[in-house]
Amino acid sequence: xxxxxxxxxxxxxxxxxxxxxxxxxxxxxxxxxxxxxxxxxxxxxxxxxxxxxxxxxxxxxxxxxxxxxxxxxxxxxxxxxxxxxxxxxxxxxxxxxxxxxxxxxxxxxxxx
Amino acid sequence: xxxxxxxxxxxxxxxxxxxxxxxxxxxxxxxxxxxxxxxxxxxxxxxxxxxxxxxxxxxxxxxxxxxxxxxxxxxxxxxxxxxxxxxxxxxxxxxxxxxxxxxxxxxxxxxxx
Numbered sequence: 001x002x003x004x005x006x007x008x009x010x011x012x013x014x015x016x017x018x019x020x021x022x023x024x025x026x027x028x029x030x031x032x033x034x035x036x037x038x039x040x041x042x043x044x045x046x047x048x049x050x051x052x053x054x055x056x057x058x059x060x061x062x063x064x065x066x067x068x069x070x071x072x073x074x075x076x077x078x079x080x081x082x083x084x085x086x087x088x089x090x091x092x093x094x095x096x097x098x099x100x101x102x103x104x105x106x107x108x109x110x111x112x
Numbered sequence: 113x114x115x116x117x118x119x120x121x122x123x124x125x126x127x128x129x130x131x132x133x134x135x136x137x138x139x140x141x142x143x144x145x146x147x148x149x150x151x152x153x154x155x156x157x158x159x160x161x162x163x164x165x166x167x168x169x170x171x172x173x174x175x176x177x178x179x180x181x182x183x184x185x186x187x188x189x190x191x192x193x194x195x196x197x198x199x200x201x202x203x204x205x206x207x208x209x210x211x212x213x214x215x216x217x218x219x220x221x222x223x224x225x
Contacts, residue, residue, distance in 0.1 A: 019186075042219075044203070
């Protein structure tokens with residue numbers, strides 16, 4: 001079983017829609033959670049970074065972490081065609097264990 | 113502020129040859145990470161430097177891989193001799209602090225034929 005599960009999609013939505021992307025994880029030791037956006041043939045671009053449970057908002061993006069359910073989400077409001085990319089969740093334990101464990105990524109297409 | 117840079121962007125080599133990948137982290141970032149994505153798989157951790165010291169190399173697949181970080185600045189990852197299964201995209205990331213955000217470079221696409 002993978003430590004981090006992420007629905008690979010593909011997910012296709014119309015412009016302006018609210019997008020919900022999710023990951024589940026099995027290791028309760030994870031404390032730090034990130035969302036990355038990756039365009040084709042590019043490196044992952046950091047979107048959101050959260051510590052422990054709770055919500056964090058940045059513009060059109062909201063990250064949620066529910067540690068009790070081992071579930072994290074990224075919401076994109078008013079989605080734009082430029083949001084079309086692969087979205088990766090990643091997490092790490094902290095302390096001496098700072099390596100990221102990634103989900104497989106969800107491919108999102110926002111149709112104009 | 114310049115981001116993480118990697119060189120080359122793409123390398124095609126034959127099985128048995130040697131390849132060296134280079135990563136220049138964001139200036140002032142003491143933490144440098146190497147990751148790899150092979151076809152159809154998730155991005156996987158290889159190793160972590162703090163300044164010039166290897167903090168964690170638990171993800172290195174075998175002793176054909178050698179990573180160095182000279183003077184705590186740029187880092188190189190050498191694969192010698194390369195095997196077919198080493199093909200993939202190698203990413204470097206840097207972070208300013210222990211639990212800080214990790215910023216990724218564009219990656220080096222390695223193809224071993």
